[in-house]
Amino acid sequence: MHKPRKEMIAETRAKLIAAARHAFGTIGYAQASMDDFTASAGLTRGALYHHFGDKKGLLQAVIAEMDSEMAARVNEVASRAPTRWQHFVDECTTYIEMALEPEIQRIMFRDGPAVLGDPAQWPNANACVGSMTDHLTRLQEEGVVVPSVDPETAARLINGASSQAAQRIANSSDPEATSKTVVTAFKQLLEGLLNKPGPRPD
Amino acid sequence: MHKPRKEMIAETRAKLIAAARHAFGTIGYAQASMDDFTASAGLTRGALYHHFGDKKGLLQAVIAEMDSEMAARVNEVASRAPTRWQHFVDECTTYIEMALEPEIQRIMFRDGPAVLGDPAQWPNANACVGSMTDHLTRLQEEGVVVPSVDPETAARLINGASSQAAQRIANSSDPEATSKTVVTAFKQLLEGLLNKPGPRPD
DNA sequence: CTACTAACATACGCTTCGTATGCCAATTGA
DNA sequence: TCAATTGGCATACGAAGCGTATGTTAGTAG
Structure with a gap:
């Protein structure tokens, strides 16, 4: 039995936000590669674009x-x-x-x-x-x-x-x-x- | 009879700064393509890198x-x-x-x-x-x-x-x-x- | 059980940057 | 005046990075 769907999704969103927050906060928004910090969250840019539209959307979140x-x-x-x-x-x-x-x-x-x-x-x-x-x-x-x-x-x-x-x-x-x-x-x-x-x- | 060398150079620098200033001030630094605004000044990125080192250097100027x-x-x-x-x-x-x-x-x-x-x-x-x-x-x-x-x-x-x-x-x-x-x-x-x-x- | 949807990954092209290289004009020294 | 050299600038090339288009898989509804 796996976790409920909703939980997995919320977890993905949270991981992306956390990874982006760390990257933005340290090296800065412009220098933060989406490939890099999504990978550090165990994901890819596909997840990012699906949930947040683009890099700016993630920054807003x-x-x-x-x-x-x-x-x-x-x-x-x-x-x-x-x-x-x-x-x-x-x-x-x-x-x-x-x-x-x-x-x-x-x-x-x-x-x-x-x-x-x-x-x-x-x-x-x-x-x-x-x-x-x-x-x-x-x-x-x-x-x-x-x-x-x-x-x-x-x-x-x-x-x-x-x-x-x-x-x-x-x-x-x-x-x-x-x-x-x-x-x-x-x-x-x-x-x-x-x-x-x-x-x-x- | 051409203009003195020094004047031409100063003119080039001024044109680059003016073009960059306009581009940065309207569409913003990140969105301003160096190819585009150097071309609008009748120059190329070659001149830019020669005089200012990089995009940040030009912004400083x-x-x-x-x-x-x-x-x-x-x-x-x-x-x-x-x-x-x-x-x-x-x-x-x-x-x-x-x-x-x-x-x-x-x-x-x-x-x-x-x-x-x-x-x-x-x-x-x-x-x-x-x-x-x-x-x-x-x-x-x-x-x-x-x-x-x-x-x-x-x-x-x-x-x-x-x-x-x-x-x-x-x-x-x-x-x-x-x-x-x-x-x-x-x-x-x-x-x-x-x-x-x-x-x-x- | 089948069909559909949603969550993600993969792949591709486009743009942009930085560097390495090349060319030409202007200065310099004799 | 004429090499030789320097410096201003353009061109060419490679490397990222972004956005989109296209899969692929796992849930979900009827």
Whole structure:
């Protein structure tokens, strides 16, 4: 008795995604040979084209998987914070920490945008920004954040700053020290969103 | 009587860079066939490999050219501004405006990083950030900007936010309206750098 | 039990890149 | 002025890599 059909298929898809994710994350999308990484999964390009259409389709699947993982991690960490503003700040710093990982940096911030275009237009990959937008909206309603900014816009801008922050830390010769410097500057920028600069909630 | 040798060579290089810049900026680096765009310049890949080593080398040359152009434009616009802080803000908004152009967006912010890695590590392409860093340093000395942030770090973070800002505007269905929303949020973030939030110099 | 469908593999042609080689014009030195 | 040499650029060739078209096999439905 063999395994059920559905399971075999899901397993094949998962193996392809995992192999591609590893190849994309290490040598990069353009340098990753489909023949090579499908073979490393014990398959051929035939399976890839059947399930994902083409190389870009597989990249989309990889990105969707990584995005949901990232969103889960962000929500998990940020859920324990005293104030909502702190919650939001934790969300951002967690995002920066994740962006330090080479695989995420390469696939989500480098090759992904180059191959698929503006991340804001990706179908299943905006969970993190969505979460940040929600928190900013709440903070605005509570009067913590200035009412003049559009939450999603602010979330996107912060996202861009975060990715630069991560790159700066990742490429530093002294990541520990650089991390402190970068996070300090980053938090200072965030304070521009606060309504009253006097009593900060930290 | 022919033109001097040196001129012919410089012309060849310029034609290759121009053709590549157009191809990279429209269809993208990966899709740009070296045979095609060298032919459009009346040359072959032989000239390309002779002058630039490989496709990446040509991209580097294109980026160096664009970077110096961008720096010149930024300095030109920002040089007329009443206060130094305004000067800095103008620099940023000019940067965003430039980032709206598809060619700049594609080459400098998408394909460039994907092919050549972290822009902060590029040899001849940091003029804009350098200028912003200088102004932040001055502003800090004058007490306008909080002393706790590292100028170059702040400049990089703002750079990241700027690129996101431009993308958001560029991909909007109503660029005019989106532009206002985005610039508002962007300026708000910048105010996080100000020392005293009460008397703003605008 | 038969026929059909879906999951994959194999095979082929096309495009593209990089290198090796060749040619020609321009400079150099006498 | 005339070799000799250098350097700018084209041509030719081989090696990948991608996408498609075509099998082949194993489940599945009637």
